[in-house]
Structure formats: structure tokens, C-alpha cells
Amino acid sequence: MAMEEETQGSLNQPYSGYLRASIPRRPDMELVESDPGTKAGEYLRRFWQPVCLASDLTELPLAIRIMGEDLVAYRDKSGTIGVLHRHCSHRGTSLEYGIIAERGLRCCYHGWLFDADGTILDTPGEPPGSHLKSSFRHGAYPAVEFHGLVFAYMGSPENKPPFPDYDVFRMPDSEYVPYSIWHSCNWLHVQENIIDAAHTVFLHSRTAGLQLQPDMVIMPETEYRETDEGHGCLYAVSRRVRDFVWVRCIHTLLPSLFQPPALMGEIDSERLYTRIAMSRWTVPIDDTHCMIFGIRHFRDDVTDPEYRDRSKVGKEKIDFGPGQTMGRPYEEAQRVPGDWEVLVSQGPIPNHGGEHRGTTDEGVLIIRRQLRRAVRGEMETDLHLPQNGWDTRATYSFDTILRIPQCDSGDDELVAEVGRRAVDIVLEAPEAPGPGRDAAIAERMEAMKESLLAESKK
Numbered sequence: 001m002a003m004e005e006e007t008q009g010s011l012n013q014p015y016s017g018y019l020r021a022s023i024p025r026r027p028d029m030e031l032v033e034s035d036p037g038t039k040a041g042e043y044l045r046r047f048w049q050p051v052c053l054a055s056d057l058t059e060l061p062l063a064i065r066i067m068g069e070d071l072v073a074y075r076d077k078s079g080t081i082g083v084l085h086r087h088c089s090h091r092g093t094s095l096e097y098g099i100i101a102e103r104g105l106r107c108c109y110h111g112w113l114f115d116a117d118g119t120i121l122d123t124p125g126e127p128p129g130s131h132l133k134s135s136f137r138h139g140a141y142p143a144v145e146f147h148g149l150v151f152a153y154m155g156s157p158e159n160k161p162p163f164p165d166y167d168v169f170r171m172p173d174s175e176y177v178p179y180s181i182w183h184s185c186n187w188l189h190v191q192e193n194i195i196d197a198a199h200t201v202f203l204h205s206r207t208a209g210l211q212l213q214p215d216m217v218i219m220p221e222t223e224y225r226e227t228d229e230g231h232g233c234l235y236a237v238s239r240r241v242r243d244f245v246w247v248r249c250i251h252t253l254l255p256s257l258f259q260p261p262a263l264m265g266e267i268d269s270e271r272l273y274t275r276i277a278m279s280r281w282t283v284p285i286d287d288t289h290c291m292i293f294g295i296r297h298f299r300d301d302v303t304d305p306e307y308r309d310r311s312k313v314g315k316e317k318i319d320f321g322p323g324q325t326m327g328r329p330y331e332e333a334q335r336v337p338g339d340w341e342v343l344v345s346q347g348p349i350p351n352h353g354g355e356h357r358g359t360t361d362e363g364v365l366i367i368r369r370q371l372r373r374a375v376r377g378e379m380e381t382d383l384h385l386p387q388n389g390w391d392t393r394a395t396y397s398f399d400t401i402l403r404i405p406q407c408d409s410g411d412d413e414l415v416a417e418v419g420r421r422a423v424d425i426v427l428e429a430p431e432a433p434g435p436g437r438d439a440a441i442a443e444r445m446e447a448m449k450e451s452l453l454a455e456s457k458k
């Protein structure tokens, strides 16, 4: 749209600030809204969404805001978690000032007591025989606790899906540590960042110093694929690192599941198939704020010592790179900006109409297209059920490091081919998720390497 204006007017002249200042912002409201009744809001409500850390549920109720709704979360003394509309059904006092009971949450103002499903258990000021408490229910959402996060289902009761179960939540010898990070920007900023493969090379490696694994400074061969019948997307970045080809594949699944692979140390040995270090969701608070909720997966194959400290993961903290949370000194943030700075500084709501996108934005365009189709209901919603009759959902993030020496001519193409073949191996694996599948994929990676080495000798 901005391009049309540029061809119509004289915006391409030097010092065009005055002319450009009057171009109206064009937020893509179809994608960014999340209030009840909005298209995207209704789509997002088809899924279980994380709403708080389980550790946030103490002896006091917790006021939360999710997708434009003011809510209160609590764990009653019997251990049941409730997620209720925040304002009391009697006369609207906030239940964040309520008293947690053996069963339910009691409003401080006139003592009404609400159960986790919205049943009104007590209206103590009403006369004996009053039917008021049984004549309606308070707004409530189903909630479950999983790996230290509380998830709620905020959609229509008849559409409630099973709680999702992904292969990576069943990996042996894993420890799962939850975290959350608040952002003062629309959720789509965060979501688009995860599919923006190039920002790792620039923001995290070149423009603001080495923030992650040092070989990420190498511009990779990048392969995007749509997955999950149009509801998922992955990118594989393949790099020549000395004698190795390193393929790093990141998978996302609508609306906001994101799983980056292991946080790597030095690339100094082969790794045939290593799975993820983190699962993450982005949840709108409202149109201009969002929360990242995530789970760090600690396993022995996440080897970099810098990423093995559980105490660095939690509320408003995560153990990778600078600038993941608000609150650093301004000058430090200017000198070493991180994801928090680049996302929040884009403005509270994305101005897609003001962008000038390039070739590195392919992933961003893919997930916008997928999300638009999804919110318009142009394809059946993918509720993250297991595929192929399996008992858990297969996901596709991984690292593969193969010892494949540099070839004198066409090494870039060789590196890209390793990436393509590695992704094919993972996407086409017929085995059900589990150790057997992982072992079979690792064998195929090794066979792929041998085949490429043999081809290069011909």
C-alpha cells in the first residue's frame, strides 16, 4: 500500500520526511485484535492458552487480563484452580480483593462465594430460601496446570478441544522450567519475530554483538516450508561451520506455539538429531500488550554451560541473550538491544501498511497468510491433535550437525542441500513420536551424509 502512494506522489525525493509524516498508519486489525467477538479473538479462543505461572497462584487471588478480558485466577485451599471473570456478579467489585476459601473464591464486598466453574456456592446476605444463587452462574473458564503454567480455555464450551500433547513433552530425562515475559506491544510483533530467520544473524550476532551461539553470525542458506496442512511453518538455516554443516530447524504452529531447538555450545562434533530447548506461546493481553509464556526444556544434550542454570528462568527472566525483558538501563538497551527493544519499539500495534518488505521477510509473510486464512475460517482449525493415529503430536524443531568437509566448488549449494534433505527426513518420518522415531531419524541423517559424501567423490 505504501508502494502505491510512492508511485502516486513525490515520496521518493530526498528529505521526504514532511510528506511521509502525513501517511496514516495502517494496522492490520483483522490479525491483531483479540477482544471477544473479533475475528482473530474468536480464532484464538479455539485453543488452550497459558494465562499465568502456577507459582503466581499464592494465598491471594491474581488479577490477569487475557485477550481483552479482565479475569482473576486463584488456587483454592483444596488445590482447584479457577479462572473467573474478574468483576463480581453481584455488583462488580473486583475479585482480586477476594478471599480464597477451602472451595472457591469469596468476594470481599458482600461475601458471595464462587466455585471454579462459576457456580455460586453462597450468598450469605440473602434470606434463607433465596433462590438467587442457583438462578445464574458467574463467568468462568476451564483451567489446567501443566509444567508450571496455568492454561485456560476461553472459547465456546461446545468447541473445547482436548489439552494438547506434543512429542517434546514426553522426552526422557527432561526437566521443564516455566517462565513468562510481559511485552508492551501487540502479540503479532512477537510472533513474527520468531519466524524472522535473518534477525538472528543481524540483531543477535552482527549489529549488537554476539548474543547467542557465535556461529550464528554466518549468513545461512534458509529454507522455509509450510507444514501441518497450512497451519504450521518451519525454517531451516544451514551453515558451513569449519568441517561441519549445521542445520538448525525452527517450527511454529498456529496460533502461537514456537519451539526453538537446543541452545548449542561450540560446533565441534556431530549431532545427528537433537530436539528442542524451549516451548513458547504468545498470548494477547489486549491489542497493545502481550505475554510470552514458555517452558525451558533442560536435558543433557542442551550442553552449553551458559544455558544450564535453572535459576535464570522464571517470571520476567529467561536464560538466553540480553534484552529479552523490560527494565534494563536505557543506555545499555541502546548499546546492546535485544528482542524486547526491537519489538516494543515497532510501536504498540504493527503498521503493516508502512513496511517495505524484502526477501528475508518470507517467513513473516507465510505466517500472516496462514493466520489470515485461519481467522477468516477459510480452512478447518487445526486443534493440535496428534497426526496419523499417533497418541501424541509430532513437532519438527531440531539441530543436526554433520561432518561434511567443504567442497571446492558449489559448497553453498551443498550446505543448502543438506538442509533440504534434513527437513525432508524429519517431515517424512513415518514412525510414531518417541525414542524410536528419534533414533530412526538420526540413522537417516547419517545415511544422508554418507550418500552426499559418496556423491561428492564421483
Ligand code: FES
Pocket: 088, 089, 090, 091, 092, 093, 107, 108, 109, 110, 111, 112
Ligand atoms: S459485589 Fe461481590 S458480593 Fe457484592
Ligand SMILES: [Fe+2]
Pocket: 193, 199, 200, 204, 339
Ligand atoms: Fe530474537
